[in-house]
Amino acid sequence: MFPDLMFYVFASVMLIAALGVVTAKNPIFSVLFLILTFLNCSGLFILMGAEFLGLMLVLVYVGAIAVMFLFVLMTIDIDFAMLKEGYASYMPVGVLTGVVLLVELILAVKSGLFSSDHLITQTAMPIPTDTQNITAIGQVLFTDYLAPFQLAGMVLLVAMIGAIVLTFRRREGVKRQNITEQVLRTRKEAVELKKVKSGQGLV
Amino acid sequence: MTIPFLELLTLENIQALGWIVAQVLTITLPLFLAVAYLTFAERKIIGAMQLRIGPNMVGPKGLGQPIADAVKLMFKEIIIPSGASKIPFIIAPVMVMVPALMAWAVIPFDKGLVLADINLGVLYLLAVSSIGIYGVLIAGWASNSKYPFLGAVRSGAQMISYEVSMGLTVMTVILLSGSMNLTAIVEAQQGMWYMVPLFPMFIVFLISILAETNRAPFDLPEGEAELVAGFHAEYSSMPFALFFLGEYANMILMSGITAVLFMGGWLPPISTPLFDAVPGFFWFSLKVAFVLFVFLWARATLPRFRYDQLMRLGWKVFLPFTLLWLIIVAASMHIFGLVGA
Numbered sequence: 001m002f003p004d005l006m007f008y009v010f011a012s013v014m015l016i017a018a019l020g021v022v023t024a025k026n027p028i029f030s031v032l033f034l035i036l037t038f039l040n041c042s043g044l045f046i047l048m049g050a051e052f053l054g055l056m057l058v059l060v061y062v063g064a065i066a067v068m069f070l071f072v073l074m075t076i077d078i079d080f081a082m083l084k085e086g087y088a089s090y091m092p093v094g095v096l097t098g099v100v101l102l103v104e105l106i107l108a109v110k111s112g113l114f115s116s117d118h119l120i121t122q123t124a125m126p127i128p129t130d131t132q133n134i135t136a137i138g139q140v141l142f143t144d145y146l147a148p149f150q151l152a153g154m155v156l157l158v159a160m161i162g163a164i165v166l167t168f169r170r171r172e173g174v175k176r177q178n179i180t181e182q183v184l185r186t187r188k189e190a191v192e193l194k195k196v197k198s199g200q201g202l203v
Numbered sequence: 204m205t206i207p208f209l210e211l212l213t214l215e216n217i218q219a220l221g222w223i224v225a226q227v228l229t230i231t232l233p234l235f236l237a238v239a240y241l242t243f244a245e246r247k248i249i250g251a252m253q254l255r256i257g258p259n260m261v262g263p264k265g266l267g268q269p270i271a272d273a274v275k276l277m278f279k280e281i282i283i284p285s286g287a288s289k290i291p292f293i294i295a296p297v298m299v300m301v302p303a304l305m306a307w308a309v310i311p312f313d314k315g316l317v318l319a320d321i322n323l324g325v326l327y328l329l330a331v332s333s334i335g336i337y338g339v340l341i342a343g344w345a346s347n348s349k350y351p352f353l354g355a356v357r358s359g360a361q362m363i364s365y366e367v368s369m370g371l372t373v374m375t376v377i378l379l380s381g382s383m384n385l386t387a388i389v390e391a392q393q394g395m396w397y398m399v400p401l402f403p404m405f406i407v408f409l410i411s412i413l414a415e416t417n418r419a420p421f422d423l424p425e426g427e428a429e430l431v432a433g434f435h436a437e438y439s440s441m442p443f444a445l446f447f448l449g450e451y452a453n454m455i456l457m458s459g460i461t462a463v464l465f466m467g468g469w470l471p472p473i474s475t476p477l478f479d480a481v482p483g484f485f486w487f488s489l490k491v492a493f494v495l496f497v498f499l500w501a502r503a504t505l506p507r508f509r510y511d512q513l514m515r516l517g518w519k520v521f522l523p524f525t526l527l528w529l530i531i532v533a534a535s536m537h538i539f540g541l542v543g544a
Contacts, residue, residue: 002219005211028344032291035337055326063333064363067340071359074344074352132322134383177511 007047014040027078031069038062052133226318230307238451239269245499252503279440284346287437291345296438296445299338303452306331310459311386313469313483324385325373328460329366332415335453336362339417339424339434342446346437354433357510358417358424364514365414368521372404372411375525375532376464379541389468398465404528405465407521409497412457414517416450419502423510458494459487466490 017040020033038061045054108114131139141149196202243258243266250257261267283292309324311317321327336359343355377383379400380391398405414421425433435446462468468490469483508516 002216005216008211028291032337032341039334051321051323052326055323055330058330059326059333063330063336063366067336067359067363070337070340071356074340075356134323179515 003047007044010040010043010047014044025080027073028070031066031073034069035062035066038066050133052137230318231304234304234307234452234455235448237455238448239273241451241455241495242272242447243269244495245502248496248499249503252500273444276440276444281440281442282437284348284437286347288345288347291341292437293442295338295342295345296435296442296449297338298341299335299449300445300452302331302335302338303449303456306456307459309385310456310463311389311468312487314386316469316484317386320384320386323383325377325383325388325464328385329370329373332453332456333366335449338446338449342438343434346434348437350430350432351434351436354424354426354430354436358434361414361417361421361423361513361517364517365411365521368407368517368525369411369415371522371525371529372401372408373464375401375404375529378529378532378536385463385468389463389470392467392470393474396465396467396470401465401532404525405461407525408461408465409494410516411521412461413498413501414513416453416457416498418450418454418498420505420508421513422507423513426507454495454498455491458491458498461494462487462490466494 014037017033017036021030021037024030024033038057042054042057042062045051045057194202246268247257247265257265258268259265261271283289306328308318309321309327311320339358339362340355343351343353343358346352376388376397379397380388382388382391413419417424423433424430425435427433430436435443438446467486469487471478471481471483471486
């Protein structure tokens with residue numbers, strides 16, 4: 001089956017890239033690996049039939065959020081010695097988190113939580129077969145989940161305004177261009193005609 | 204124990220892969236030719252606008268010029284600066300070129316003549332065109348040099364800003380056609396091209412694609428007066444050629460998107476028996492050529508924007524205007540009972 005082959009391609013590249021995110025020495029490479037992970041993840045989404053989610057992942061995470069990461073990392077001066085400084089002290093906590101997560105995952109797999117028959121009976125929404133992905137999402141998003149949807153929008157708006165308020169400062173003594181003012185200037189205000197007497201000039 | 208991956212490498216799957224590669228090549232090879240001759244057209248058209256002749260020495264009427272240029276670039280030495288980050292430095296031009304080619308998968312050239320007729324074609328186009336920023340950003344960073352870096356940062360900020368207004372203009376088209384499938388969008392324009400009812404959006408879209416492709420008058424990322432050559436200042440030979448090709452491939456792509464979304468794709472201007480007999484591919488190419496001419500026209504006529512003016516136009520003019528127009532379109536569709544038509 002061709003989709004099966006594609007699944008293995010996407011999944012293996014994604015795992016390698018995810019490993020690259022945590023092992024890369026330079027944070028820039030970490031972000032680049034992260035982007036590769038996102039792209040392969042979106043491929044997996046599309047293989048599962050969730051094409052809207054897959055494309056949204058690329059559009060939002062790859063197209064906007066990862067660009068911001070890259071921007072920040074590119075413009076700060078990274079000191080590699082300082083990055084490694086706390087390595088030993090953070091190590092135990094990191095290993096502990098990893099081990100706990102691994103044990104949880106093994107337990108979940110053992111108990112059959114991820115087996116295919118379990119997943120089919122436990123879906124939160126029945127998977128629509130006759131409508132398009134995006135139509136189905138729109139139909140529930142603007143009816144049943146209208147309030148949470150609007151609320152999420154408000155939260156994002158508050159975050160955006162907050163960021164602007166925190167970073168905005170009005171600088172004194174800076175000449176600002178006011179385009180409306182420039183455009184509204186008339187010949188009368190801008191040009192003054194003078195008669196210059198010969199041999200005297202303008203004083 | 205069997206390895207599932209190797210089991211899947213059957214003759215059938217390899218044939219499927221080969222078929223995909225063949226389909227991709229039938230689109231990309233003519234596209235490369237179109238890119239080469241777009242550079243020629245640009246030099247000729249701008250030459251004519253500036254009362255010069257343009258290239259006229261290589262071959263009849265100078266038509267061999269693009270091929271001579273390609274050969275010249277291929278035989279030049281590839282220089283990698285000693286402080287550069289090598290792998291990203293080499294990958295970056297490829298990352299500019301590839302998304303520009305990927306997007307062609309969903310563009311319908313004629314009725315039924317499309318590689319992948321997917322339901323979310325418009326979304327796919329937006330997603331793929333948003334990947335193109337990385338090539339420029341990585342090129343600027345990997346060069347380890349001031350001017351390329353400044354050019355890359357400018358380019359990144361510019362492309363993100365104009366993507367917002369571009370997305371909103373595309374939304375009005377989706378509202379009117381009621382579909383994200385590009386074939387359906389073209390067919391919905393049977394009676395009237397969307398550039399008529401959505402004329403202001405058409406203009407905003409045209410200006411936004413100039414900024415998206417880093418073309419004049421928004422070519423600040425490579426503004427030679429202040430940044431030498433911007434993000435590709437350190438590149439030479441084929442890597443440079445890839446940036447060059449990527450920029451022109453992007454121009455053709457954006458023209459194709461404009462033709463599909465606003466100018467009725469493969470549809471003739473008026474449906475008369477004579478016009479209907481002409482293959483749709485001809486009309487499509489004609490529209491793409493027209494938008495490309497606008498690109499070149501703008502370059503020959505307009506002076507470069509200052510960076511703060513560019514940002515002002517994107518965020519303070521286009522964004523509120525497109526948002527307002529989106530609401531107007533949605534409201535008027537509701538009033539005239541066009542919803543769900």
